[in-house]
Amino acid sequence: MNLHSILLFLQELPLAAAVRGDNPGTEWLFPIVETCHVLTLTLVFGSIVMVDLRLLGWTSPGTSISRLTRETLPWTWTAWLLAAITGSTLFISKAVTYAGNFEFRMKFVCMALAGVNMLVFHFGAYRTVANWDMGRAPTAARLAGGLSLAFWIAVIFFGRWVGFTT
Amino acid sequence: MFRPFADWVASTSLSQTFQNHLWVVPTSQAIHIVCICVLFTSALMINLRLLGVGASGRSISQLTENLVPWMWRALGVLLLTGTVQTIAEPVRQFVTPVFWAKMAMIAMVATMTVAFARKVRADAARWDAAGTRPSAARAFAVGSSLLWIAIIVCGRFIAYTSAFYT
Numbered sequence: 001m002n003l004h005s006i007l008l009f010l011q012e013l014p015l016a017a018a019v020r021g022d023n024p025g026t027e028w029l030f031p032i033v034e035t036c037h038v039l040t041l042t043l044v045f046g047s048i049v050m051v052d053l054r055l056l057g058w059t060s061p062g063t064s065i066s067r068l069t070r071e072t073l074p075w076t077w078t079a080w081l082l083a084a085i086t087g088s089t090l091f092i093s094k095a096v097t098y099a100g101n102f103e104f105r106m107k108f109v110c111m112a113l114a115g116v117n118m119l120v121f122h123f124g125a126y127r128t129v130a131n132w133d134m135g136r137a138p139t140a141a142r143l144a145g146g147l148s149l150a151f152w153i154a155v156i157f158f159g160r161w162v163g164f165t166t
Numbered sequence: 167m168f169r170p171f172a173d174w175v176a177s178t179s180l181s182q183t184f185q186n187h188l189w190v191v192p193t194s195q196a197i198h199i200v201c202i203c204v205l206f207t208s209a210l211m212i213n214l215r216l217l218g219v220g221a222s223g224r225s226i227s228q229l230t231e232n233l234v235p236w237m238w239r240a241l242g243v244l245l246l247t248g249t250v251q252t253i254a255e256p257v258r259q260f261v262t263p264v265f266w267a268k269m270a271m272i273a274m275v276a277t278m279t280v281a282f283a284r285k286v287r288a289d290a291a292r293w294d295a296a297g298t299r300p301s302a303a304r305a306f307a308v309g310s311s312l313l314w315i316a317i318i319v320c321g322r323f324i325a326y327t328s329a330f331y332t
Contacts, residue, residue, distance in 0.1 A: 035322045046207020067223040160196040
C-alpha cells in the first residue's frame with residue numbers, strides 16, 4: 001500500500017465526502033470544521049506566544065517562567081489536539097490535493113521544526129530554569145523563544161496560503 | 167444599500183492595486199490571524215482568571231496590566247489588516263450582514279474592555295481579592311469570551327455567506 005492509495009482511501013471515506021459537501025445537507029460542514037480549526041489554533045499559537053514573549057523578555061516581566069509554562073502547557077496541548085483533529089478532518093476532504101500542495105508541506109516542515117526547537121529547549125536550557133525563573137532568560141532560552149515565534153508564525157502563514165493555492 | 171459604495175471602493179486605484187497583487191490578501195489575512203491569536207488568548211486568560219481558573223501566579227490587576235496593552239496593539243494591527251482586506255474585496259465584505267454583525271460586536275467588546283481595564287486600574291485592591299470583586303466581573307468574563315468567539319466565527323463566515331448576497 002503506497003502513500004497515494006492511502007490518500008485515496010482517506011478521501012473516499014464517508015466523512016471526507018460529507019466535509020467536501022458532496023451530500024445534500026453537508027454543504028456547511030467544511031466552514032464549520034474550519035471555524036473550529038481557527039478557534040483552536042488561536043489558542044495553540046496564543047498560549048505559545050505568551051511563553052515565547054516572556055522568554056524574550058518582551059512581556060510579563062517578573063512572572064515566573066516555570067509557572068507560566070506549567071499553566072499554559074495543558075491549554076497548548078489540549079488546543080493542539082483539537083486543532084489536529086479538526087485539521088485532519090479538513091485534510092481528508094481533499095487528501096491528494098493537500099498532500100501535494102507546497103504550502104501545506106511547508107506548514108508541516110515548520111511545525112516539525114517548532115517541535116524540535118521545543119524539545120531542545122526542554123531538555124537543554126530549561127533544565128536550569130530555577131536560576132533565571134523570575135528574571136532575564138539566558139541566551140539559549142531567548143533564542144528558543146525567538147525561533148518558536150518564527151516557526152509558529154510561518155505555520156500560520158503557510159496554513160492561510162493553503163486556502164488560496166488548493 | 168452598501169452595494170454602490172462597495173462598487174466605488176472596488177473601482178479606486180488602491181483597491182485595484184491590492185486586487186492585482188495576489189499576495190496582498192492572503193498575507194494580510196495571515197497577519198490578521200496572528201493578531202487574533204494574541205488578542206483572543208489574552209482575553210480568555212484574563213476572563214478565566216476572573217472566573218478563578220488558571221494564572222494563579224498573577225493578580226487580576228497584574229494580568230490586566232501585562233496583557234491589555236498587547237490586546238490593544240493586536241487590535242490596532244487587526245483593524246489595519248482588516249481595512250486592507252476590505253479595500254481589496256469591498257463587495258464581499260459589505261454585502262453580508264455577518265460582516266456588520268462582526269463590526270458591531272467588536273465595538274461592543276472593545277467598549278466593555280475599556281471600561282473593565284479602567285475599573286481595575288482605579289481600584290486594584292478590590293479586584294485582586296476574590297471576595298470583594300464586583301459581581302459584574304463574572305458577567306464580563308463570560309460575556310466578553312462569548313463575544314470574541316462569535317467575532318472569530320463571523321470573521322470566517324463572511325467568506326461563506328457573501329455568495330448569497332451577490
